[in-house]
Amino acid sequence: MKRTGPLLTLLAVAVLGAALFVANRAGDPATAPPAPAAQATNAEAAPPQPPAEVPPEVPAEPAPAVEKLAYAGQTPGKELTIAIAVEAGKAVAYVCDGKKIEAWLEGEVKGSSVELKNSAGTSTVSGTVDEKKSTGTITVADKSWSYDAKAATPPSGLYEGRADVQGVANRVGWIVLEDGSQVGIRSANGVAQPAPPLNPADLGAVRIDGVPVTVTAIDGGDKVIKR
Amino acid sequence: MTETVRIQRRREPSGAGGLLLALVIGVAVSVGIGVYGQLHQAAFFAFNVAGFSSGTSAKAWLATIAFLLAVVQVISAMIMYGRFGSWSPPWVSGLHRWSGRIAVLVTVPVAVHCLYALGFQHGEPRVLVHSLAGCFFYGMFVAKMLLLSRKNVPGWSLPVLGGLVFTGLTVLWLTSSVWFFSTSGLTF
Numbered sequence: 001m002k003r004t005g006p007l008l009t010l011l012a013v014a015v016l017g018a019a020l021f022v023a024n025r026a027g028d029p030a031t032a033p034p035a036p037a038a039q040a041t042n043a044e045a046a047p048p049q050p051p052a053e054v055p056p057e058v059p060a061e062p063a064p065a066v067e068k069l070a071y072a073g074q075t076p077g078k079e080l081t082i083a084i085a086v087e088a089g090k091a092v093a094y095v096c097d098g099k100k101i102e103a104w105l106e107g108e109v110k111g112s113s114v115e116l117k118n119s120a121g122t123s124t125v126s127g128t129v130d131e132k133k134s135t136g137t138i139t140v141a142d143k144s145w146s147y148d149a150k151a152a153t154p155p156s157g158l159y160e161g162r163a164d165v166q167g168v169a170n171r172v173g174w175i176v177l178e179d180g181s182q183v184g185i186r187s188a189n190g191v192a193q194p195a196p197p198l199n200p201a202d203l204g205a206v207r208i209d210g211v212p213v214t215v216t217a218i219d220g221g222d223k224v225i226k227r
Numbered sequence: 228m229t230e231t232v233r234i235q236r237r238r239e240p241s242g243a244g245g246l247l248l249a250l251v252i253g254v255a256v257s258v259g260i261g262v263y264g265q266l267h268q269a270a271f272f273a274f275n276v277a278g279f280s281s282g283t284s285a286k287a288w289l290a291t292i293a294f295l296l297a298v299v300q301v302i303s304a305m306i307m308y309g310r311f312g313s314w315s316p317p318w319v320s321g322l323h324r325w326s327g328r329i330a331v332l333v334t335v336p337v338a339v340h341c342l343y344a345l346g347f348q349h350g351e352p353r354v355l356v357h358s359l360a361g362c363f364f365y366g367m368f369v370a371k372m373l374l375l376s377r378k379n380v381p382g383w384s385l386p387v388l389g390g391l392v393f394t395g396l397t398v399l400w401l402t403s404s405v406w407f408f409s410t411s412g413l414t415f
Contacts, residue, residue: 006375009328013335013368020339 064089064129065112068220070157071134072177073149081183082125082147083158083175084114084134087220091116093125094158094173094224095138098183100192102173103140104224119225150178154217155200160224161186163213170208172215174198245377246384253370261362264347284414286337287404293337294400296330297393299323304389331368334396338365357402364395 096102103123107116127136161172174184184195
């Protein structure tokens with residue numbers, strides 16, 4: 001009895017670890033096949049003995065077609081401008097018209113498809129990504145547009161600025177297109193207005209009412225929706 | 228990890244094949260966890276535990292429970308080894324066994340989340356130390372369990388391995404829960 005007790009303890013740890021791994025995998029939006037798998041997992045998880053050394057099982061995860069890249073582009077009628085940044089299966093995007101409409105979105109890349117939405121779920125971007133371009137559909141406030149965005153090399157890409165101006169939090173989004181033109185919106189107190197100009201070569205130079213704006217270039221791994 | 232290897236070499240002459248085997252397997256587990264954590268694509272996703280404000284605070288509290296139980300481990304072991312004089316009630320060994328089991332089981336969800344959602348990281352010292360300690364802890368735990376199931380192992384080996392397991396857990400707890408509570412406050 002004394003000799004098997006510790007082995008049973010090891011086994012219990014192994015089984016619990018394996019079960020949690022399988023449960024995580026089944027529930028992971030990135031890897032999840034449809035949900036029913038989660039039910040069966042506990043029964044299935046019991047037999048395997050060495051838990052922690054389960055090999056990485058790379059194939060189970062649909063590897064993102066693009067590891068890290070940014071895209072910038074527009075809708076055909078230039079109604080909206082969009083920038084998407086992807087990194088390690090994560091994606092962020094910013095959509096704006098340079099005047100009043102804007103949306104920050106987050107999502108995921110699975111294989112060659114990318115799906116993003118804003119925090120309220122009212123704006124979505126759904127498309128495909130490869131090494132050269134991203135195309136798909138933007139939906140903002142019940143209206144949809146197709147978009148065509150090309151792979152963006154810096155300074156082209158997505159930028160975010162933040163500043164507290166007289167106690168009011170300002171947030172700015174800029175999209176710098178491949179041709180150097182830029183579109184952006186500054187929002188504060190729920191009011192949107194055109195963004196101040198951004199010099200991508202000098203991110204620290206932006207001012208709103210004399211207050212310096214902290215500007216960062218946004219990558220796919222960044223968070224753009226407040227949680 | 229180098230530490231264990233050194234111990235292994237120095238103590239080998241005592242003829243403890245069982246100890247050597249346990250340590251080899253333990254080290255293999257440590258390395259295996261580390262390699263998995265490094266190779267696995269961090270998912271940044273995991274279940275949240277009901278009743279906690281975030282997955283991170285759930286982890287911090289689970290680890291704290293494990294640490295408190297580990298303190299019980301050390302004290303009960305000291306009693307069993309007669310460090311508190313002749314006072315050694317019969318239930319102490321049961322207490323030691325079960326507090327240890329619960330402690331390590333409590334760490335499992337935490338470790339799985341770390342490994343699955345975050346992986347082995349070395350971006351900053353705290354994170355590197357934590358990642359190394361995590362691999363070390365489970366390796367030493369496996370070694371100690373294997374050692375317990377064998378007879379005729381050197382008398383000093385169990386306390387030493389137990390001490391290493393406790394040290395590993397303490398480092399894990401300091402670099403995670405204590406860090407979390409000191410930066411985010413005592414949040415549930």
